[in-house]
Amino acid sequence: MAKFLLALAFAWLAWRFWYHGPNPRRRYQSTPPRPAGSDQTTLAEARGVLGVSAGADEAEIRAAHRRLIATAHPDHGGSDEQTQRINAARDALLAQAKSSSL
Template sequence: MMKWLLAIGLIWLAWHYLRPKPKRVTLTDRQQARQVLGVGASADEGEIRAAHRRLLADVHPDRGGSAERSTEINAARDLLIGALRQG
């Protein structure tokens, strides 16, 4: 019994550390984030969220879209909304 548990634990550890990790997208430029979402410099939080929802509906991985593109869209939304809330 202990051998099986040890084997299962080792298999899980190998899978956990060796599986391909999703690439993190970090946008640092507000202009680049605005271009990703297609909003102007004077966009408020509602416009940013609406653009995010519209774009994500087309590229969401559950609907056959790209995980990298949806991550980029989420990062753009987070950057712009965070900048609005900071003032």
Template sequence: MIRIIAIVVLVSIACRWIFGKWPWDYLQSTPTREQALSKARKLLGVAPGADHREIRDAHRRIAVLVHPDKGGSKAQIQEANAARDLLLHELPYEIPETPQ
């Protein structure tokens, strides 16, 4: 029994040394779609029931703050764009209003 425990410990240490991660780190689940949606809502500051207009308005507010021309970074604006696209993709298709 002690041999098995010693082997497991050595394999774990070797895994950490070679790959930079503990073996149990590989067992953690990858982020789910719900977690991604939650993160996107938090980034844009919208409620779960937000419609197309609310999402676009929130994106515009964030984009003004994090735009590279205003002192933000390219990564921040890309993250805001990805959050907007993810949330808009989850909503049913919006029929554009036609001027009358």
């Protein structure tokens, strides 16, 4: 019985490694980390992250954010870094949209 349980545990670990890779959270980190001191997200990067056009209004920005965060949130299998990038992009674009509407 002990050999069977050991073989079952090994098979599960082998499947997990094959399916998810050595570090399952790394597959969500598609972009390299930013250098120190570059905390601000540029508007072009923000539009690329959210997938909105240059003339997007607040409703489009919020809808794109809501769509992306549904899968990228850590509670739903995403990563903290990806969630932070999406939130920073939303904040930058909303600030720009509000300043341009004044």
